[in-house]
Amino acid sequence: MGRYVLLNVIRGILTLLAISVIVFFLARLTGDPIDVLGPENMAPIDEQALRDKWGLNGSLVEQYFAFLGNAVRGDFGPSFKYPDESATSVIADRIPRSLQLGLAGVLLTVLIGIPLGVLAAARRGSWYDRVAKGIALFGQSVPEFWLAIMLVWVFAVQLGVVRTSGRAGWSSIVLPSIVMAVFGIAALLRLFRSSMLDTLGSEYVKLARLKGLPRSRVVWKHALKPAASGPLTFFATIAVRLLTGATVVEIVFAWPGAGLLAYEAANARDFPVVQALAMITSTAIVVMNLLVDILYAYLDPRVRLGQKVMA
């Protein structure tokens, strides 16, 4: 088991190293930050001082190793967009806001997606099932930005029941969390419907019905629990989104989270913030996958044995 964990840790570190190379050099391919942030006729003496301050002197390889050495210590350098602020502090300020929105979105996803999926399975073939399938199709195919603008137009502008944008109280989180949840609702609905259909067809459910248990109890207590294990893996995807923020949603709703920060930092060629966001996100994904691998190995010894054989 120890060897298996060690191998996975090494693999994770190599993955992060590869990502750091890709992120660093891809960012530089977009051009020179001085072109975007500086005035057109910047004096060479001012430009040089700024390059020194931002660490843009030296060859790209030198810059990369300086970035890597600092990043290992959690220092991603000064933000270009926010002079006198570090990239790390800028991101630390934004991630809780994305988490807040992400959690609201997950809550809606669970509270709506699971019941809809269960009810669609329980009433398979009915008009309700057809409507649920329509919702699933809509949720997975509708572009987020379009839905967001439509919701703003109807509920904020025309009806005036919620805010259009920004982060100010409960009424500002309603629409962005709905938009964030729509895709998840559709996905969970489909997954739960499919999983519940299998479970509801099983012998023990039929036995429970024959024993005279109420229908709702059979569905919600005896069938739902075993049906839930498959779809729950979908939460890994949701968890990553929760951390990194949903860029499109945050842009449309001017929600000041990590997604909006990523967009603005990329536009401003704020390399330190772009790199830090990419590395933090990648690290989270790598760690999460590592934990899942370890958990699988713990639960199912064949996994680690297979790894051992492969190794």
Add this chain to the structure above:
Amino acid sequence: MTTHIPPRPSFSRLTRLLTAGVATLLAATAVACSSEPETRDPKKVTRLIYAVPAPAQEAMNPNRDLAPGDEYQLKPLYENLIGSDPKTGNWIPMLAESWRLEGTKLTFALRKGVKFHNDKGELTAADVEYSYNDLVNPPGAISGVAEAMRAAVERIEIVDDYEIAFHLRQTSYKFMEGLGYGSIGMAIKSKADAESRPSTQLSLSDQPIAGTGPYQFLERTPGQRVVFKKVPYQHWRQDAGFEELEFRYINENATRMSALLAGEAHVTVLPDELTAEAANQGAKVIRAAIPGRRIGLLLLGCYYKEPPGKDEKSADVFVSGQRKFPDSPMCDIKVRQAINKAIDRDALNKAFYGGKAEAMTMWYWQPELPGFNPAWQQRWQELYGFDPEAAKRLIQEAGYSPGELRIEVAASPDAGGPESADVSEAVAGMLSDVGIDAPIVSLDYQKQKAGREAREYTARIEFDSTSSEPITGFEPQGYANQDSGRAIEDVALDTMYESVLVELDPARQATLWQAFGDKVFEAVQHVPLLRIRDEALVDPAVVGDYTFPGAMNSERYAFVEYITPAG
């Protein structure tokens, strides 16, 4: 054989409730959506909210840490020595009551009794000196004016508390611009406040150094807003119209429009198509006093063999007849004239600007400002006006048979406006109509710019949009001693322009500027297209009027103290 018998839980009541809820919501929406825009009664608000796209940078020192275009976020706090008339854009006295030039000594008489915010004392010459030093030392200021200031000033002399003299190495109009209200102007800050701080490096959680503007700083939430409040005394120049002012950052155009229509924002700026939509929904459009945004086409390719260095003059380096691209068609005035005559400006105006743009005779000379020669308008049709047959004739006279003259047209999104690529494509079509082989080169603006600055293009047209102060704005567009690569390089023109730049007497400068304009007009340096008035959208229930001269791009979201309440 097994039969699937789905249990049927009782949820019919829930279903009915859901259906009824959705139906009610849709009905309410339909009613609300079909209602006519209503006339709104004046509404008093404490805080005026100006919705703007987020700046590229957020910082607390406009002199050092904010590039032109981002400085608006602190503009309500600060004033400059030289101001800008909100109705005409002309320079007017601001913190300097007057100035006089004796040789190369430029002396400013400062206004007395001007208060700094937060009881940081009154304006004196020491504050001006501090602000200058803060701008130029140490190197690294991102503001566009540091180089011009550093190059111009030999030393500063404080004559007394209310008089300060700049001893200049050479008189310089760019130096004067650096003291002005425009996007790169030097903000005057309190020396006493700065010296009371433990560090001159201000983080976003610090208070900015006190200024003298009609609004003082209240708070900032990075990525979301910056808020100001009205000074608690009568301002020497203009009392703010609202108790508080907030710049709220909303990047998405549709969301900014929604915020305005929902009453969450009271002023904003939108692209044309959304401006019309917002106006239909009840927002009020306020147009700039003058058409400050000017669009045109740059003609690239006629370069000196070696460009002059920063400290050199064209006359010193140009060897007659030696060009980087000796065969560039852009060096032939007939070709430049033919290009101008191939462009149907009215069609562009109707197609891309809703017919709201105005004719532009010369790119950097405006009828509202000194130095404009009305005779240019009379000769416009002859030299520049749309005439495809004349364009074909000129191409022939220049020695090209149909299809032989090849001129690339760069189409870069956001090269000075969201419409830039579309306009460029339309221009390519018009050039083709007169027999010019005009391939469209679609590329990222930064790549186009890099190639232009390296003077790589033999014959290429590039869309450009400017709203800068005309005389200094001409420099990167038409003067060879720049690394912008935009100009048709011409020693005679460069020499005349250099004489304009060092003349600071307004009357003499206007005469020189007009004489220079005569030469530029005859030389057909550019393809002037159209002038556009900036438009601001306001909530008519909250905002009564907003006076701004019309250079939103360079004085973006400025003149906010001239926004007055409704009613």
